[in-house]
Amino acid sequence: MSRDEASTPIRCRPAASVTRVRASWSLLLAVVCLALAVFAQGRFDQRLLNASSYLACGAAAVLFVVAFGGIAQEREPSSAEASGQPTATPRVWGVLLAFLAVSLLGCLDFGGNEYRKVGLILWLGGLLLALGWLYLNERLSCPAAVQPRPQARRKWFTPTLVLLLAAVAVGAWLRLYQLDIIPADIGWDLPYNYTDVLSILRGQHNIFFTANMGREGLFFYWVAFLTRFGELSHFLLKLSSALIGIATIPVLYWTGRELFSPAVGLAAAWLLAVNHWHIVLSRPGFRVILLPLFVLLFLWSVARALRRGRWFDFGLAGVAIGLGMQTYTPFFFAPVALAIALVLYLLTERRACWRQWVGGLVLMALVALVTFAPLGRYALENRAAYLKRIGLQLELVQGERNTPRVTTPLLLENVRTSLLMFNVYGDSNARFNVPGFRHLGQISALLLVPGLAYALWRWRKGSNALLLAFFLVLIAPMTLAMLPHEMPNVFRAAGTIGPALLLCALTLTAVYEQLRILGSTYPAWDLRLRLQAASAQREGAVEWLIGRRGALALAGVAIVGLFLLAEFRDTRQFYFHDFKNVLPDSQNVSIAREFARQIEAYGDRSSVYVKGWPYWFDGRALRTYLQMAPEEQERVFIDLIDGQWPLSDVRQRALFILHPEDVAGLSRLRQEFPHVVSIVHYLPGGVPGYVTVFVER
Known part of the structure; x- marks a missing residue:
């Protein structure tokens, strides 16, 4: 090195210097955004819905767009993927339509609201053959496009996979811990689920289950499958839904990775966990x-299909639609969200892709129709039974013709209430929420509005329009079904969970990406730390070389980790303390379950009788806890009358369960039996819950 070179001071390149300044200012604005969001959320939590609250929230959103709106996180199709689209020949269409026709032929065997073996083989076999044909056609038409990259085959156990498995593990713990205890009460709907699954196990394979105003049956067949590993019970019903909840976590990761990047998918998966x-x-x-699972499966498959243009992906999207419409009624709005997104794409640079999408969209619709065909046939043949639940809700919402319940101002108020459920107030039903508590956690609530603003700002880019359409449209089922001044509903709006958390993840990953960009302007090793120690006998020193690039990357990881840790702590407090204390019937103590425990402890179920009392307990719930067969005699009675059941049924001894206010019933038992022992059982808080009366002749 020459003397001139040695004496020349080292300066940053101009481009790096500009990038560093911009990134620093963006991160400073991020701090201001966070402060404004915390201020706004604090006021929302106090129900202070005034101008200052909304202005602070809006200012946080605007500043976030100013700071991070230029960061591209969308996933764009590569040239290799765009060139790897198979040609749709008449032969391809002919074979495909033949397989779908076989599948539809199987549906002719599904008369009388029942799946039958031959029809099931034809229906499922035709669908699988159609999907297999699409996949093989792609491999034969463009084998290079469907083969995984050699590097991807070599490196599968990555840090991303480790973090995803950790998210699944944390999510599994939160969904399985004390599952046998919380929630304790089975409620009014689950006994119907229990009975329907029991009917499946007894050979009655219904397509649509008409009890309780009608319900789709996909979940019941999932529970019936799990009975191969354990007996049907309230716990198995809860385990069935918990396993689906756990499975939704990696599906959200795949969806986020498909729409944006692995980082967005990973952040969203942790937020869902x-x-x-x-x-x-x-x-x-x-x-x-x-519902959240199939919304995400549909969003993943259709985003993949639109990005790659491959018919196999469109076929998977069709299956997701057809199965999703057999889960929960609000899923019917998911195809509407797709239609709106496709219209929005006409206003972006992706409008040029419409020509190559048309054939795939037609294929998706055909596969969806065939997948839905068994339930669709039932709906056409039994429209009144199929639409009974929807019709009842429409009657409640519309009211009488002369005095409609919902007017335009009230509808606008319901829209406002629906949009505020994430940050302000939520479901008031103590069975599914701490009454009125917002639907998102503290951290997710802070992240949602900036992420939404970011996606709106970049709606023309990538799949942002698709995500926004799913987020907003899937709120509509709840809004349209709301009665005047009704609070949000955690069930009807459940389809928005995945899209909402993807928006939250965009906020986190944008900040992380800006930290990474700032770190890239520094050398890998640019700081030297020296630790020196000395004593009378010896002295020594240790030196470390560190870099601001790595330090900033670690800072980003630490920020995300702290946010997730705070959300975990908030959720644990919410569910295992606050929510548990409001669960029915009293602080998560179920009257019907306590009855079942007393009956099981007594031993002789044939000599146990429960006296009914208005609004006290659900007899169907008691039957479910006791796992009673449908033909077993009901143990609930209304009055104690001489010579009639149950008094006439007692030969030696019996156990009666009474309401604590039923003084007349207890007095009548004391008159009838010479030996009577009564015990009052108390609910949490010292409230009398029920009385067990042991009698003997």
Whole structure:
């Protein structure tokens, strides 16, 4: 090195210097955004919905767009993927339509609302053959496009996979811990689920289950499958939904990776793992837990299909639609969201892709129709039974013709209430939420609005329009079904969980990406730390070389980790303390379950009788806890009358269960039997719950 070179001071390149300044200012604005968001959320939590709250929230969104709106996180199709689209020949269409026709032929065997073996083989076989044909046609037409990259084959156990497995493990713990205890009460719907699964196990394979105003049956067949590993019970119903909730975590990762990047998918998966709304839906045993899963499967498959243009992906999207429409009614809005997104794409640079999408979209619709065909046939033949639940809700919403319940101002108020459910107030039903508590956790609530603003700003780029359409349209099922001044509903809006958390993840990953960009302007090793120690006998020193590039990357990881840790702590407090204390019937103590425990401890079920009392307990719930067969005699009675059941049925001894206010019933038993022992059982808080009366002649 010459003397001139040695004496020349080292300066940053101009481009690096500009990038460093911009990134630093963006991160400073991020701090301001966070402060404004915390201020706004604090006021929202206090129900202070005034101008200052909305202005602070809006300012945080605008500043975030100013700071991070230029960061591209969308996944764009590569040239290799765009060139790897198979040609749709008449032969391809002919074979495909033949397989789908075989599948439809099988549906002719599904009369009388029942799956039959031959029809099931033809229906499923035709669908599988159609998908297999599409996949093989792609491999034969463009083998290079469908082969994985050699590097991808070599490196599969990556840090991303480790972090994803950790998210699944944390999510599994939150969904399985104390599952046998929380929630304790089975509620009014699950006994119907229990009975329907029991009918499947007894050979009655219904397509649509008409009890309780009608319900789709996909979840019940999932529970019936799990009975191969354990007996049908309330716990198995809860385990069935919990396993689906756990499976949704990696599906959200795949969706985020498909729409944006592995980092976005990973952040969203962690947010879902610790999301209290999804945990509440995962643990009770309701079929609604299928809704977030199939919304994400559909969003993943259709985003993949639109990006790659391959017919196999469109076929998978069709299967997701057809199965999704057999999960929970609000899923029907997911295809509407896709239609809106496709219209929005006409206003972006992706409008040029419409010509290559048309054939795939037609294929998707055909596969969806065939997949839905068994339930679709039932709906056409039994429209009144199929639409009974929807019709009842429409009657409640519309009211009488002369005095409609919902007017335009009230509808706008319902829209406002629906949009505020994430950050302000949520479901008021204590069975599914701490009454009125927002649907997102503290951290997710802070991240949602900036992420939404980011996606709106970049709606023309990548799949942002698709994500926004799914997020907004899937709120509509709840909004349209709301009665005047009704609070949000955690069930009807469950389809928005995945899209909402993807928006939250965009906020986190944008900040992380900006930190990475700032770090890239520094050398890998640019700082030297020296630790020196000395004593009377010896002295020594240790030196470390570190770099601001690595330090900033670690800072980004630490920030994301702290946010997720705070969300985990918030969720654990919410579910295992706050929510548990409001669960029915009193602080998660179920009257019907306590009855079942007393009856099981007594031993002789044939000599146990429960006296009914208005709004006290659900007899169907008691039957479910006791796992009673449908033909077993009901143990509930209304009055104690001489010579009639149950008094006439007692030969030696019996156990009666009474309401604590039923003084007349207890007095009548004391008159009838010479030996009577009564015990009052108390609920948490010292409230009398029920009385067990042991009698003997």
